[in-house]
Amino acid sequence: MDGHDDWIDTGFTPAAGVQFQQSSAMLGIWARKADRNAVAPVGTVTGTSVSLNPRGATDANAGRLNGSAVTSGGSVASGYGFTAIDRSGAAVVRQFIGGVQKGENGNAPAAARSTARVGIGRANGVAADGQYCAFVAGGSLSAAQHGVLHDALQGYMDALGVMPLPVAVAKARSAAAWTSLPDGSAPIVAGRGMAVTGLTRDLAGRWYVGNGRTTRHPLLFSRMSPDLAAIEAEFDLTRLGLSVDMAGSCQGMTLDRSDGSLWIVVKLSGASGSDSHLLHFDPATDTMAAPPVLLSAGTNGVAWDPHADCLWMLRDSSELVACDRSGAILSASTPMPANSDQ
Known part of the structure; x- marks a missing residue:
């Protein structure tokens, strides 16, 4: 699952379970993902019971299993392998990791079984990435039975050569070259070049530079020649036909190759000056392709994904989320390094 638009429908509905009952139930998953999940990757597609x-x-x-109480198996260094949650009574839920009981909650009142299907890679309407090799659901098992189930699955996974997914590792890169840019009409410091808080190129090879700053400003971005030597046009509120409420700070730009348009995030916008908006710009006509879309406050970066056909947006809270073109969130958040920007 890629974490934004694909997931597995198990076809299992807790309320329709035969062995899976309100006070006697078990659910488990074998996950390849060792890294953290911002949200639960397995659960009912609506609700959190x-x-x-x-x-x-x-x-x-x-x-959680047939109730609102959380049961924890404690802190783990890896999410790889088999995890199961087991309700053995009206108030008792146990957590098993690798076939061994690691936690128990004796104050977890049972609630009516959910009528929503269980999803893998999507729970309570939010997607999560990962790879999963086995899913089980049924009645409560004894500790010994959990061990037998795990060992059987372990032997099967070993025979297939199943291994944990590699954990993403951040890498630092150094600049190989640089280009001096002209000031334009509104440099922060004269003679130091225009502000650069976003960069993309249209299908004609022309560069677009976000001219953001720490305070609101009517100039949002500039278009440069393909060699970055000359400013071809500056785009402020008047030229774009935007209201004064859209004065802000351009904080990211990206080319949508499906239609050649540009997507632009403007921060410090709105009547209060504390909002973020998504702009859709048509380079062929130098006009807005649609009205601005209000985003979550603190959104400060955007990139179009040609494979998933979605927009990835960065937030001040150092997290990355996938969104559709209306700004609606499609995925769970992915943690990013501190102070990630644009």
């Missing part, structure tokens, strides 16, 4: 997260944002292995 059934959910399972092998490794959460704080390293907790936890879940």
